[in-house]
Amino acid sequence: MKHTAHYYLLFLLIGVLSVSCKTNGKEDLQKVASTDLWEVDFLDEFDTFNPENWQDQRIWVNDETQCYVPDGEYGTREVSDGTLKLKVKNIETKLTCDNFDKQGNQHPETEYVAGRICSKNRKEFIKGKWTARLKLSSNGEPSMFPAWWLLGAQNNEPPVQEDNENVCWPTTGSGEIDIFEHHGDHMKDEFTTGAIVNLGGCGEGDWQSKRRNFPSTLNEFHDYSVEWDGSDLIYRLDGKEVYRNIGEGDKYPEPMFAILNYAKITDFAMKGEWVMEVDWVKHESKKQS
Structure with missing residues (x-):
């Protein structure tokens, strides 16, 4: 009985220490090691919007029906209570949109506005492991198209800020890896x-x-990640492997930057707003042996 009591106290102490590693349900990611193989070299917990990590990206792609606006106009990009909120909003009045497609065509007037940010020329990494913890306010509605993804740093789409940003999608230097997309039209x-x-x-x-x-239960927080393991790209949900692109990792030798955006892709007449809430984003590199 004395040994049993000691074991009980030990388990109780472990439980207390485990709980103490969290603050309001969020792990202190600086202190908790990800694995024995990885170490964090970039982490944004969105206590504020940090322009050293992110910039707005305004572009017309995929025949999207919304206009990406800068600086959180119309409440499309908000940081509050320790999370980033990117939104699609119906402002019920059509406005002129300064987004252009790859052929130089200007987006038509629209009543839909949205937020899109990227780490281009801020935080770019060759290979490693990218993870974001995020959730949606709702899902399965027509036209919804939120995404968390990577693009090669030599991509020639706006914003073009350096001389080597002259490579067209999706060739080497401008390759694309999609970590999380949700297509409300059909899922x-x-x-x-x-x-x-x-x-x-x-x-x-x-x-x-x-x-x-x-x-995935999209209206609850989950960790969505991709990592390079040798030649493979491994996709994880809450740390568990769900999919693997065998041999594809070697096809992305370039530095890559991260993108978070919320788009609207069909003519469905939405009301109000859609929200993608991001708790944190991090990149990890393999530890040196």
């Missing part, structure tokens, strides 16, 4: 993850063969 409580295959020319990408859909 609920599911997300899409996987690599875009470079078919060798500008604008020539295979969206289908290396991407898959997986279940």
Whole structure:
């Protein structure tokens, strides 16, 4: 009985120490090691919007029907209570949109506005492991298209700020890896993850063969990540492997930056707003042996 009491006290102490490692349900990511193989070299817990980590990205792609606006206009980008909120909003009055597509065409007037940020020329890394903890306010509604993804740092789309940013999507230097996408038009409580295959020319990408859909409770916080393990790209949900692009990792030798955005992709007449809430973003590199 004396030994049993000692074990009980030990387990109780371990439980107390485990709880003490959290503050309001959020782990102190600076102190908690991710694994024996990785170490954190970038972490943003969104106590504020840090321009050393992120910048707005205004571009018209995928025939999106919303306009990306800067500086959180119309409440499309907000940092509060320790999280980032990116939104699509219906402002019910059409406005002139200064977003342009890859051919230089200007987006038509629209009543929908949204937030999109990227770490381009701020935080860029070769390989490693990217993770974001995020949730959606709702899911499965027509036109919803929130995303968490990576793009090669030599990409020639706005903002173009350095001389070597002259490589077209999705060729090497401008490759794409999608960690989390949700297509409300045809799924609920599911997300899409996987690599875009470079078919060798500008604008020539295979969206289908290396991407898959997986279940997730999208209105609850989850960790969505991709990591390079040797030649493979491994996609994880809350640390558990859900998918693997075998041999695709070697096809992304370039530095890559992260993008968080919320888009609207069809003519569905939404009301109010949609929100993607991001608790934190981090990048990890392999520890040196």
